[in-house]
Structures are given as structure tokens and as C-alpha cells.
Amino acid sequence: MRVTFHGELVQLREQLVAMCAMAAQAMRQASRALLMADLDLAERVIAGDAALDQARGGCEDHAQSLLALQAPVASDLRSILAAVYSAEKIERMGDLAAHIADTARFSHPDHAVPADLEDTFARLGEIAAGMADRLGELIGQPGVDGFAELDETDHAVDALHSRVLTTITGPGWPYGVRTATSLALLARFHERFADQAVSVAKRLDFAATGEFPA
Amino acid sequence: MRVTFHGELVQLREQLVAMCAMAAQAMRQASRALLMADLDLAERVIAGDAALDQARGGCEDHAQSLLALQAPVASDLRSILAAVYSAEKIERMGDLAAHIADTARFSHPDHAVPADLEDTFARLGEIAAGMADRLGELIGQPGVDGFAELDETDHAVDALHSRVLTTITGPGWPYGVRTATSLALLARFHERFADQAVSVAKRLDFAATGEFPA
Numbered sequence: 554m555r556v557t558f559h560g561e562l563v564q565l566r567e568q569l570v571a572m573c574a575m576a577a578q579a580m581r582q583a584s585r586a587l588l589m590a591d592l593d594l595a596e597r598v599i600a601g602d603a604a605l606d607q608a609r610g611g612c613e614d615h616a617q618s619l620l621a622l623q624a625p626v627a628s629d630l631r632s633i634l635a636a637v638y639s640a641e642k643i644e645r646m647g648d649l650a651a652h653i654a655d656t657a658r659f660s661h662p663d664h665a666v667p668a669d670l671e672d673t674f675a676r677l678g679e680i681a682a683g684m685a686d687r688l689g690e691l692i693g694q695p696g697v698d699g700f701a702e703l704d705e706t707d708h709a710v711d712a713l714h715s716r717v718l719t720t721i722t723g724p725g726w727p728y729g730v731r732t733a734t735s736l737a738l739l740a741r742f743h744e745r746f747a748d749q750a751v752s753v754a755k756r757l758d759f760a761a762t763g764e765f766p767a
Numbered sequence: 768m769r770v771t772f773h774g775e776l777v778q779l780r781e782q783l784v785a786m787c788a789m790a791a792q793a794m795r796q797a798s799r800a801l802l803m804a805d806l807d808l809a810e811r812v813i814a815g816d817a818a819l820d821q822a823r824g825g826c827e828d829h830a831q832s833l834l835a836l837q838a839p840v841a842s843d844l845r846s847i848l849a850a851v852y853s854a855e856k857i858e859r860m861g862d863l864a865a866h867i868a869d870t871a872r873f874s875h876p877d878h879a880v881p882a883d884l885e886d887t888f889a890r891l892g893e894i895a896a897g898m899a900d901r902l903g904e905l906i907g908q909p910g911v912d913g914f915a916e917l918d919e920t921d922h923a924v925d926a927l928h929s930r931v932l933t934t935i936t937g938p939g940w941p942y943g944v945r946t947a948t949s950l951a952l953l954a955r956f957h958e959r960f961a962d963q964a965v966s967v968a969k970r971l972d973f974a975a976t977g978e979f980p981a
Binding site (some may be wrong): 630637729 | 948
């Protein structure tokens with residue numbers, strides 16, 4: 554029975570790893586759609602989000618049946634609750650990537666990001682997608698102390714987010730209010746994507762140790 | 768044993784009802800702090816958010832011990848998972864209220880909201896706080912079909928959110944980019960607060976029926 558149960562836990566983890574890969578791809582493609590003003594790609598990201606919603610439903614159903622059939626306790630119980638929590642956050646990462654794609658779609662045929670902020674947003678997209686990749690690795694190899702690592706990466710995202718806000722609200726901003734508003738929200742979508750990854754890593758550490766990392 | 772378990776479920780619900788009251792109060796006070804440029808009140812909301820984080824931890828611990836000790840199945844299991852989900856969302860509502868208070872604090876002694884958008888933001892704050900109140904009632908009286916009702920109210924929030932975006936990006940906006948950016952984020956904080964309430968209501972309907980409302 555315990556072997557079966559642990560096999561099921563491994564499978565649940567694999568479902569989450571697959572979700573991380575989907576979120577990373579959604580962010581990479583959304584970022585590319587944004588920077589290239591690529592309407593087709595933006596629409597693919599938006600349409601593709603349903604698959605991540607469905608994957609989350611699959612994780613929840615699996616977790617719920619494990620709880621009902623196996624009545625786990627202690628760290629096994631924490632692991633399953635962490636999986637439910639993680640699935641919800643990773644799904645949210647997909648929503649945020651879709652919001653970015655939606656901005657690209659709305660702006661098309663114009664570019665939503667002016668040339669002098671392209672590098673900043675390219676970096677934001679790259680780091681955010683890399684956090685989703687890394688989160689998948691951390692879920693696949695439980696026990697690694699991932700929170701400290703992703704929290705560190707998140708500081709870089711926060712710094713880029715601040716740079717966007719400083720740029721658009723600074724003196725001599727030449728692109729007007731509509732562009733500034735759109736960039737403020739875009740920066741926030743990236744920042745929230747990164748935040749979800751950090752909060753999943755925190756929850757995984759809790760599942761492994763029974764204590765939240767400081 | 769079953770009586771005790773159902774007593775525990777009632778107590779878990781009461782914890783969530785108390786969290787809704789805290790979120791509603793946080794939103795009301797944040798909205799007031801924003802519109803009155805009231806620094807003391809803004810700081811109280813920001814400091815008070817820790818209590819909601821703690822209440823969420825209490826709900827999770829309680830839910831986890833019920834899962835471990837009682838091994839519930841079917842609708843009881845769904846109810847406990849819904850409580851974990853709800854606690855997380857209601858805590859997020861508190862975070863969003865704190866973000867609004869933070870904007871008020873950052874702008875002080877200036878008003879973050881120009882006079883001609885005060886009514887719109889007053890309405891946003893009022894509706895959002897009312898949704899937290901109503902969510903508490905729905906949690907306290909399970910079985911009521913709350914999703915349709917809160918989803919309907921949420922349309923009013925979305926309309927006000929759109930009005931803010933249209934106003935700040937429309938021709939003749941006189942207050943500059945910094946104010947516009949801040950208002951775009953403020954409107955989003957209110958909208959996300961309302962979204963969390965809707966998603967909790969949806970989850971409660973699922974817990975009651977085993978099916979997500981359409």
C-alpha cells in the first residue's frame with residue numbers, strides 16, 4: 554500500500570512538473586509575442602491557457618482521490634496539500650502569461666513595448682520563464698532548498714519591475730499615458746508570475762520540513 | 768465521531784467567516800485611507816494584514832488536522848479542501864487591500880485619486896468590501912448558490928475598472944503619467960479583490976454539489 558501511495562505521489566509531482574513546463578512555455582511565447590508584436594503567437598498563448606486549467610483540474614482530482622483513498626498523515630498529507638496549492642499557483646502563472654499575450658494582441662499591429670524598454674521586458678520574460686523551469690526541477694527533486702534560490706531570483710524581477718515604473722513615471726517620458734499604463738500592468742504581470750513561483754517553492758519547503766522557510 | 772467532525776467543520780467555517788469580516792474591514796479602511804489621504808489609517812491597514820495572514824495559518828492548521836485525524840471523504844473532503852482554498856484567497860484579499868493602503872501611504876500628503884475619480888473609487892471600495900461581507904454570509908450559510916450572485920456583482924466592479932482605464936487613457940487626461948499609472952494599479956487591486964471573492968464562491972458551490980457552476 555505504501556509503495557503504491559508513494560508511486561502516486563511521484564505521479565502527482567510529475568503532473569506538477571508538466572504544468573511548470575507549460576507555464577514556462579506560455580511565458581516564453583507571451584514574451585516573444587509581446588516583443589515581436591506577433592498576433593498569431595499571442596492568440597496561441599491565450600487559447601493554450603485552457604490546457605493548463607485542465608491540468609490543474611487533473612492534479613486536484615488526483616490529490617483529492619489520494620486523500621480520500623489513502624488518508625495520509627504528516628509529511629505525506631503536507632505533500633498532497635502542497636500539490637493542490639502548487640497546481641493553483643502554476644495555473645495562475647499561465648493566466649498571467651495569457652494577460653501578457655492579451656496585451657500584445659490588444660496593441661497589435663503596434664508594439665506594446667517601446668524600443669528603449671524592449672531589453673527590460675525581454676529580461677523580465679526570460680527570468681520569469683526560467684523561474685518556472687527551475688520550479689519544475691525543484692518539484693521533480695524534492696528536498697532541495699528551492700525557496701532561498703527562487704526568492705533571490707525574484708529580487709532581480711522586482712528590480713526590473715521597479716525600473717519600468719521609474720522609467721514610465723520619470724520626467725521626459727515621451728510615449729504618453731496609454732503606453733505607460735499598459736507597461737505598468739505588463740510589469741506587474743511578470744512580477745506576479747515570479748511571485749507565484751516563489752510561493753510554490755516556499756510551500757514545497759514547508760511540505761518537506763513542516764516549517765515555513767524564514 | 769461524526770457529530771464532532773461536523774462541529775469541527777462548523778468551527779472551520781466560522782474561522783473563514785471571521786477572515787471575510789477582516790478582509791471587508793481592511794478594504795473599507797483602505798478605501799477610506801485612499802480617498803481621505805489618511806496616513807494613520809493606511810498604516811493601520813498595512814500593519815493589520817499580519818492578523819489575516821495568521822488567521823489563514825490557523826485555518827490551514829485546523830483543516831490539516833481534520834484531514835489527518837478524520838480522513839473525510841466525498842463532500843466532507845471537498846468542504847475541507849474548499850476551506851483551505853478559501854483561506855488562501857481571503858488572505859490575498861487582505862494583501863490587495865494592503866496594496867491600496869500602501870498607495871495611499873506612498874502618495875501622502877497628496878491624494879492618490881483626483882477629485883473627478885473619487886466617486887468611482889469610492890464605489891469600487893464599497894462594492895468590493897460588500898462582496899467580502901456577502902462572502903462571509905455565504906460561507907456561514909452553506910448551500911446557498913453564491914457564485915451566480917457574486918459573479919453578477921463582479922460585473923459592476925469590472926465596469927468601474929474599465930471606466931478608470933478609459934478615463935486615464937482617454938484624450939485630455941490632465942493629471943500626467945504618474946497618477947494614471949497609480950490609478951491603473953489601484954483599479955486592478957480592487958478588481959482582483961472582487962475576483963478572489965467570486966472564486967471562493969465558485970469553490971463553495973463546488974464543495975456543496977461536486978460540480979463547478981457554469
